[in-house]
Structure formats: structure tokens, C-alpha cells
Amino acid sequence: MAHTLEQSGLPPVKPPKSSFSLGKLWTDKKSRGIIIQVIAMALFCAVVVYLAGNVVENFQKLGKPFGFGFLKQESNYDINQTLIQYNSQSSHARAAAVGIINTLLIAVCGIILATVLGFILGVLRLSKNVLVNKLTYCYIEFIRNVPVLVHILFMYGLMVHALPHPKQAIVVKETFFLSNRGFYMPQPLFQPLFWLVVAAFVIGIVFAFWYRRSARIKQAATGEQSPVFWVMLASIVGLPILAYVLSGMPINWEYPTQSRFNLKGGMAIKPEFMALWLALSMYTAAFIAEIVRAGIVAVDHGQSEAAMALGLPRKRTMNLVVIPQAMRVIIPPLTSQYLNITKNSSLAIAIGYMDIVATIGGISLNQTGREMECMIIVLALYLFFSLTISFFMNWYNKRIALVER
Amino acid sequence: MNLVKNAVAAAAASLLLGGTVQAGTLADVQSAGHVKCGISTGVPGFAFTDDKGDWQGFDPAVCKAVAAAIFGDTSAVKYTTTTGKTRFTALASGEVDMLARNTTWTFSRDTDLKLDFVGVNYYDGQGFLIPAELGVSSAKDLDGASVCIQTGTTTELNLADFFRTNGISYEAVPIETNSEGQANYEAGRCDVYTTDASGLAATRSALEDPSAHALMPEIISKEPLGPLVRHGDSEWADIIRWTLNAMITAEELGVTSANVDKMATGTDNPEINRLLGSEGDLGAMIGLDKAWAWRAIKMVGNYGEVFEQFIGKDTPIGLDRGINAQWTDGGLLYSPPFR
Numbered sequence: 097m098a099h100t101l102e103q104s105g106l107p108p109v110k111p112p113k114s115s116f117s118l119g120k121l122w123t124d125k126k127s128r129g130i131i132i133q134v135i136a137m138a139l140f141c142a143v144v145v146y147l148a149g150n151v152v153e154n155f156q157k158l159g160k161p162f163g164f165g166f167l168k169q170e171s172n173y174d175i176n177q178t179l180i181q182y183n184s185q186s187s188h189a190r191a192a193a194v195g196i197i198n199t200l201l202i203a204v205c206g207i208i209l210a211t212v213l214g215f216i217l218g219v220l221r222l223s224k225n226v227l228v229n230k231l232t233y234c235y236i237e238f239i240r241n242v243p244v245l246v247h248i249l250f251m252y253g254l255m256v257h258a259l260p261h262p263k264q265a266i267v268v269k270e271t272f273f274l275s276n277r278g279f280y281m282p283q284p285l286f287q288p289l290f291w292l293v294v295a296a297f298v299i300g301i302v303f304a305f306w307y308r309r310s311a312r313i314k315q316a317a318t319g320e321q322s323p324v325f326w327v328m329l330a331s332i333v334g335l336p337i338l339a340y341v342l343s344g345m346p347i348n349w350e351y352p353t354q355s356r357f358n359l360k361g362g363m364a365i366k367p368e369f370m371a372l373w374l375a376l377s378m379y380t381a382a383f384i385a386e387i388v389r390a391g392i393v394a395v396d397h398g399q400s401e402a403a404m405a406l407g408l409p410r411k412r413t414m415n416l417v418v419i420p421q422a423m424r425v426i427i428p429p430l431t432s433q434y435l436n437i438t439k440n441s442s443l444a445i446a447i448g449y450m451d452i453v454a455t456i457g458g459i460s461l462n463q464t465g466r467e468m469e470c471m472i473i474v475l476a477l478y479l480f481f482s483l484t485i486s487f488f489m490n491w492y493n494k495r496i497a498l499v500e501r
Numbered sequence: 502m503n504l505v506k507n508a509v510a511a512a513a514a515s516l517l518l519g520g521t522v523q524a525g526t527l528a529d530v531q532s533a534g535h536v537k538c539g540i541s542t543g544v545p546g547f548a549f550t551d552d553k554g555d556w557q558g559f560d561p562a563v564c565k566a567v568a569a570a571i572f573g574d575t576s577a578v579k580y581t582t583t584t585g586k587t588r589f590t591a592l593a594s595g596e597v598d599m600l601a602r603n604t605t606w607t608f609s610r611d612t613d614l615k616l617d618f619v620g621v622n623y624y625d626g627q628g629f630l631i632p633a634e635l636g637v638s639s640a641k642d643l644d645g646a647s648v649c650i651q652t653g654t655t656t657e658l659n660l661a662d663f664f665r666t667n668g669i670s671y672e673a674v675p676i677e678t679n680s681e682g683q684a685n686y687e688a689g690r691c692d693v694y695t696t697d698a699s700g701l702a703a704t705r706s707a708l709e710d711p712s713a714h715a716l717m718p719e720i721i722s723k724e725p726l727g728p729l730v731r732h733g734d735s736e737w738a739d740i741i742r743w744t745l746n747a748m749i750t751a752e753e754l755g756v757t758s759a760n761v762d763k764m765a766t767g768t769d770n771p772e773i774n775r776l777l778g779s780e781g782d783l784g785a786m787i788g789l790d791k792a793w794a795w796r797a798i799k800m801v802g803n804y805g806e807v808f809e810q811f812i813g814k815d816t817p818i819g820l821d822r823g824i825n826a827q828w829t830d831g832g833l834l835y836s837p838p839f840r
């Protein structure tokens with residue numbers, strides 16, 4: 097039962113009349129805080145306005161116009177690694193797109209390899225085997241105490257100087273060629289019927305997840321377990337293979353062949369990409385390994401002991417008890433490693449891998465002389481990539497966060 | 502206190518002229534006591550450091566001549582190395598006062614990039630360097646080759662045009678500096694190295710066995726290389742332009758670093774007299790004293806001397822004068838008269 101003040105018969109408590117004075121604004125903790133923040137914000141804005149004004153003034157002094165119209169002009173330069181249609185008659189905007197895709201490619205490939213390597217190294221680092229443990233320790237300490245640029249240059253040097261000339265390429269079954277011009281492999285040429293394989297793959301995925309969900313419901317209801325892993329494998333991998341064989345193998349392969357200067361045909365992974373990919377992945381993996389180790393060590397020993405006491409086997413203890421809890425410690429620092437790999441990919445410039453910095457922020461900038469505009473584009477793009485990764489990782493982190501019941 | 506006087510005079514002059522936007526580079530240079538000169542990161546013969554660590558070569562010689570004209574001291578130069586990519590930003594931002602590095606004079610650079618080319622000190626063209634053992638006789642046979650190319654250069658654009666118009670394909674291997682290009686070429690990352698023919702000759706001379714590498718007969722572009730300054734300070738541009746012209750004219754008139762002292766006392770040729778300051782006062786017209794050209798020629802040499810010293814026949818670079826001969830010898834060098 098709640099009683100109001102009136103009901104209890106007591107006179108209402110009136111707030112003391114505030115006599116307003118300017119001095120009080122400063123002595124009052126709350127309003128002082130606001131005043132300081134307003135002043136700080138105003139100063140910040142003033143600095144920004146001053147800098148922007150300065151830029152505008154300098155542009156006027158130089159007589160340079162500001163605008164993004166140059167993006168529509170022909171770029172007039174060639175790029176050696178393009179995943180989309182591009183030639184020297186394409187626009188600067190398209191060159192930027194090529195750069196964006198190349199940056200994303202290196203970021204995604206780097207994140208995947210670094211994560212896999214990092215988790216393996218992190219677990220090895222906890223091994224009770226002294227040799228494995230110490231070797232991993234040495235590897236991690238060596239890798240992460242050398243600047244990543246040095247790793248990249250070293251890897252590139254290795255690719256270009258240690259690998260043979262295309263004429264003496266290392267050949268595996270006349271199909272795979274490894275030389276200092278890149279790693280060449282057959283290129284698939286998809287035939288019309290290939291859509292059946294794609295369709296089978298999509299159906300396989302949908303079925304696999306439906307099956308996993310129903311298996312979980314079944315297990316929750318009856319306690320009975322289903323062979324989820326094998327069924328998922330069969331539907332995601334097996335079904336497309338079956339469709340591929342039944343539709344008459346609708347892929348032709350174009351094999352690389354030796355030509356006068358280079359290998360012709362096939363698909364090639366350029367040494368610039370390989371060097372950057374391996375160097376960035378190895379470097380970041382060393383950090384991820386330490387994050388993973390910290391995460392696993394952070395899970396109280398009592399947790400696994402309790403799980404064992406319940407009779408859970410070692411593997412399930414790891415999967416169901418230790419890793420989910422470790423992930424909560426791992427994810428936030430892992431996010432910053434993913435951001436690092438994305439941003440560090442801009443060091444590609446050192447070895448001539450054509451990412452955003454090299455295309456729109458490099459050659460386009462130089463050939464058109466639009467420093468300010470190009471740099472704004474590059475800045476905005478990196479900001480966008482980083483915020484996207486950050487957003488995704490925060491979402492994932494929330495999902496796996498401890499839910500109090 | 503000549504320096505201070507000059508600085509004050511220049512400052513006053515720029516005020517009188519209504520304070521043009523960027524005028525006063527000369528005053529800034531004089532008060533700093535040195536010329537800030539942007540050069541390349543190193544091309545044998547054209548720009549290299551000697552055993553004392555000083556920059557030498559065909560391009561720094563222009564910086565030295567300007568410093569000699571202004572200060573009477575060839576060491577009054579502060580060099581900043583720039584790559585193909587950083588050079589224009591360095592100049593536009595005022596990090597350097599002038600660029601003297603193999604830079605091609607083009608329409609868009611002169612106009613859109615707001616630069617002013619003040620002349621040509623080497624008429625060049627883009628060529629291809631290739632190992633002789635590949636047995637390629639024409640650039641049109643380069644279909645499928647990997648080509649090392651410096652980014653941010655005109656050669657990069659010419660290359661794309663050349664392969665496109667001839668309907669052949671290539672892989673561009675982008676590099677930043679000449680030494681990086683040489684390293685990649687030697688390692689076999691690319692089959693061909695392309696840049697200005699003079700640069701290729703210079704690079705070839707630095708290879709382990711120069712005779713195993715050949716320059717292809719095709720020259721696929723015009724590359725007039727010359728010093729340049731920021732747009733908007735014509736007074737400063739005049740000083741660089743006429744210092745270069747003084748070196749070219751000196752060669753035409755037979756004035757060398759060896760005989761310049763004698764000639765400065767007066768000759769029968771009025772143009773030599775005007776050039777060296779014994780007649781008239783051309784120096785005052787560009788804000789310098791009478792003896793400016795005399796100092797540049799005395800301390801650095803005339804065009805021909807500089808050419809022979811760094812890149813000519815008797816150097817490892819071994820370049821012919823070719824079209825870079827005086828117009829009187831059938832070349833393209835033609836300085837406007839000193840009058």
C-alpha cells in the first residue's frame with residue numbers, strides 16, 4: 097500500500113527557493129560540468145572551422161578547384177590485379193572500385209587466415225609439451241616484435257628473389273605453376289548447366305540448417321542425439337557434387353601454359369598479394385594467439401573440473417564449457433585485431449599491391465593532382481570498413497555475452 | 502648585410518606589386534639562406550650522392566646553378582628527395598621551392614596541377630629495357646610481358662596507351678623509385694623496365710652486365726624534362742628559367758667555367774657582355790646583381806660541361822648529345838636571347 101504525502105497528513109515539502117546568480121552556475125557541480133563541455137565543444141568547432149577555412153583559402157590561393165568530377169574521367173592507367181572488368185579507358189571511380197575490392201579481398205583473406213593460425217598457435221601455446229610450447233612462444237615473440245612493414249617487405253623479397261623465374265617455374269602435373277610472377281592454377285570456365293550446382297548448394301545449406309534446428313528441438317524434447325555434423329556435411333558438400341556429376345560436369349578448366357614471357361591463361365595469385373596476405377596474417381596471428389591464450393586461461397579451472405565431475409568428456413568440456421566462456425574474453429580484443437589487419441593492409445603500397453591507397457589514393461591522386469578529394473575518399477572508405485567490422489563484432493559480442501538469468 | 506638588404510628590397514617590391522598571391526619566394530629563399538630543391542631519389546648520372554654525401558648530377562646541377570646565381574655558393578641548397586608520387590605535393594605545399602628532377606612537361610601538369618615549367622634541360626622519350634637473351638627486337642612483340650613501371654609518371658600513362666593502341670596485353674608491375682625498379686627487373690619480377698630512355702641508359706649502366714641488356718629501338722613518347730616551380734610566382738620562375746637559359750646560352754657562345762673569368766672582363770660579343778654583366782644590368786631585372794650568371798657558369802659550368810661531366814660520352818651512362826645538342830649543331834637546345 098502506497099501512501100502519498102498528503103494522505104499521511106504531513107505538509108508537502110517545498111523545494112527551497114533558488115535565488116539565481118551567475119556565480120552559482122560555476123559553483124554548482126552540474127552546471128559547471130555543462131559549461132566546461134560547451135566551451136570545449138566551441139573551441140573544437142572553432143579549430144575545425146579554422147582548419148577548413150585554411151584549406152579553402154589555400155585552394156583559392158593555388159587556384160585549384162575542389163570537386164569530385166574527375167572521378168568520371170578516364171583513368172588512363174592499368175592495374176595488374178582486377179576482380180572486375182577494368183582497363184585504362186575506365187574511369188577513376190572504377191579504378192577506386194578495383195582498389196576497394198582488392199583491399200576487401202586482402203582484409204577478408206587476412207582475417208580468415210590470421211584467425212585460423214591464431215587459434216592454432218594460441219592452443220599450441222598452452223600445450224603441456226615443452227617443445228611445442230616453447231617453439232610457439234619463440235615464434236610469437238619473434239613475429240610480433242618486428243614491424244609489420246618489415247614482414248611485408250621480407251615476404252615480398254622472398255617471393256620475388258627466392259622463387260624461380262617463370263621459365264624455370266616449379267610445376268606440379270602441368271597444372272600448378274609457382275614462380276616469382278605468381279602462383280598459377282587452372283581457371284574454371286562455367287558452362288550454362290552450372291546453375292544446377294549453385295542451386296544444389298543453396299538447397300544443401302537451407303536443408304542443413306533446418307536439420308540442425310530440428311535435431312536440437314528433438315534433443316531438447318527427448319534427449320536423443322542426431323548425427324548433425326555428417327548430415328550437414330553431406331547436404332552442403334555432397335549435394336552440389338552429386339548435382340555436378342549428374343549435370344555432366346559443367347565446368348571446363350583453362351590450364352596455364354608457358355608463353356614467351358609469362359605463363360598464359362589460368363588463374364594467378366600475384367606475388368604482391370601472396371606476400372601481403374602471408375605477412376599480415378602471420379603478424380596478426382601472433383597477436384590473436386596471445387588473445388586466445390588469455391581467453392582460455394581466463395576461464396576458471398573450476399569450470400572444467402565441474403564439467404568433468406558431471407562426466408562430460410574432455411572434448412565436450414572444451415566445446416560446451418570452456419570455449420563459450422573464453423569467447424567472451426576473446427571477442428573484444430579480437431575485434432581490434434581485425435581492424436588492425438584491415439588498416440595495415442594499406443601498407444600494400446610498399447610492394448605495389450593495388451589497393452585503395454595505391455589506386456585512388458596513389459595513381460589517381462597523382463595523375464589528377466586532386467590530393468584533398470582523393471584523401472577524403474580513402475579516409476571515408478577506411479572509416480566505413482572499420483565501422484562495419486566493429487559493428488558486426490559488437491553484434492556478435494552481444495550475442496555471446498553472458499546472459500544473466 | 503647584402504642579404505638583408507635584398508630581402509627588404511624584395512619584400513618592398515612585392516608590397517608595391519600589390520602583394521601577388523605567392524610572390525616572394527625569392528625573398529623567402531634569401532632570408533632562409535638556401536634554395537629548397539626537390540630532386541629524385543637517385544638515378545645514376547642524373548642525381549646521386551658523391552662520397553662526401555653531397556648530391557651531384559645533371560639535375561642537382563640546376564639547383565646548384567640557381568644557388569650560385571643567388572648566393573654565390575653552390576652548397577646553399579637544401580635537397581629533398583621526392584618520388585614520382587610525392588614531388589608535386591612537395592612543391593605545391595612549399596616544402597621545396599623548385600623541382601629539378603626528370604619531370605615531363607605536360608599540358609595538365611602545367612595548367613591543372615598549377616605548376617610552371619620553366620624550360621627543358623633534357624629532351625627525352627620513353628623506351629624499353631629488356632634482357633638481350635629474350636631476343637625481342639620490337640616493343641610490339643611484348644605481348645604478355647610483365648612491365649616494371651614507376652607509378653605517378655607520364656610513362657605509366659604512355660605505357661597503357663601504347664599497349665592498348667597496339668592491341669597487346671601486359672602486366673603492369675608498379676614500383677615507386679628507380680632503384681626499386683632496377684631491383685625488380687634484376688630479380689626477374691618483370692621482363693621489361695620502361696621509363697625515359699635517359700633513365701634506362703643510366704639504370705643499364707648500373708646493372709651487373711650492361712651488355713646483356715638492350716634498349717629497344719622504339720621511343721614511344723615525347724618526354725621534355727625540365728625544372729619547375731609553383732604557379733603564381735613569375736619572379737621566382739624567371740630566376741630559374743634564366744639561370745637554365747644562361748647555362749645553355751653560355752655553351753652556345755663558348756663561355757665555359759674555365760674562361761668565364763676572362764670573358765667577364767669584357768669581350769667583343771655584346772651578348773656575352775650582357776650575360777656576364779660587363780654591359781647593362783640584366784641581373785637587376787630579376788632581382789639579382791650583375792654577376793649572377795657569371796657565378797652560375799663559374800661554379801657549375803655551362804650546359805655542355807654539365808652534360809659531359811655527368812651523363813655524357815665519357816661517363817658510364819654514355820649518352821649522346823643527340824637532340825640535346827645546341828640548335829647550331831642541329832639539336833633542339835635554343836635559348837631565347839639575353840637582351
